[in-house]
Amino acid sequence: MKRKLPKLLSLFLSFLKIGAFTFGGGYAMIALLENEFVSRKKWMEKDEFLDMLGVAESTPGPIAVNTATYIGYKVAGVLGAALATLAVCLPAFTIIFVISLFFDKFLSLKYVGYAFRGIQVAVVYLIASAGIKVFKGLKKNALSMILCALVLACFITLSLFAVSFSSIFYILICGMMGLSAYFFGVMRARKRAQKQEISASENKTPCDGATSDSAEDH
Template identity: 50%
Template sequence: MVTLLELFIEFAKIGAIMFGGGYGGISLLYKELVEIKGWISDQEFVEILGVAESTPGPIAINSATWIGYKLGGIPGSLLATLGVITVPYFVIMAIVLSLYPYMEHPVVRTAFRGINAAVVALILYALISVSRTVLLEKNTGMINFVALGIFLIAFIILYVLKQHPFVSIVISAGLSLALKFLFGI
């Protein structure tokens, strides 16, 4: 059982070190909540990401709200959300007030180059972690060809056809439903 205080503290900690915004934070959320704390499973994490990405708002806040609700009801939802936004709010205010005038300074630009590179690594880590859960069968570790096919179609919709992510989500959900109810797969 997770206490409300634990929820707030964990999400405040995550918010404090969530560089790269929501997508950069996915790997951090996964590491802390699935691997370290064990509060949610791989499958639950992927489902939460699906909901968080397909609803309005930042993915990190949506994820915190959903996970908080799952673990602590409405109070948990409020505290997890508050936790994940409180520290970043004060950090960005500190940056705006103190660092902004020096953003063109070579030392600051060099530091941000390193931070940006680390953010790409965080996003790649999240991609690999989530991909294992979505694209591999849970019991056998074999490729789930239906999920892989939907992934490839969604990628083509996004990258090749340059459509909005919402279009990709709707088409992917519809395709999955059609495959299930028309062909049983």
């Protein structure tokens, strides 16, 4: 337990910091998570981080809580998961509780409104930065590029027509397309292997016949 204390403390403080300085929801947190746990602490590989994001988004609950629980459990087991989840929720709970005590006065302050306008710009940057980092981490093959193009086209089309579309459907559709591509690749590989076996057997038969004929001549 004593050996785990430094890692538990580091985990708690990291998520406390991320929870305190993340505005705009869980998607704005992705860039901070990637920088903290992949780039700085090296607790996760980039591929695992991308897989975790897909799982965290497609499972029930906020993505911030899901990612904190996953990373905490990976780093320090059940206790780590509990501490990370508590740390990421604590700042938001504290801030909202304090604001609720004088909510009307808080909203009437002009400089608060201007501050939040600036924060909104930062949120747009954080989400865009997270998207770019995730895209860079993708394996650049035909399937991933086609999926990205399709999702981007759907997103732009739905945004232009102001249609609300849950992000979970993007994940499910892309997951089904990925599985379809996998099974299609498996079938192609099997057919290719069968063709190679047939061609090898056809090439082998004449040689065997020629060998037996030469043996009889001797």
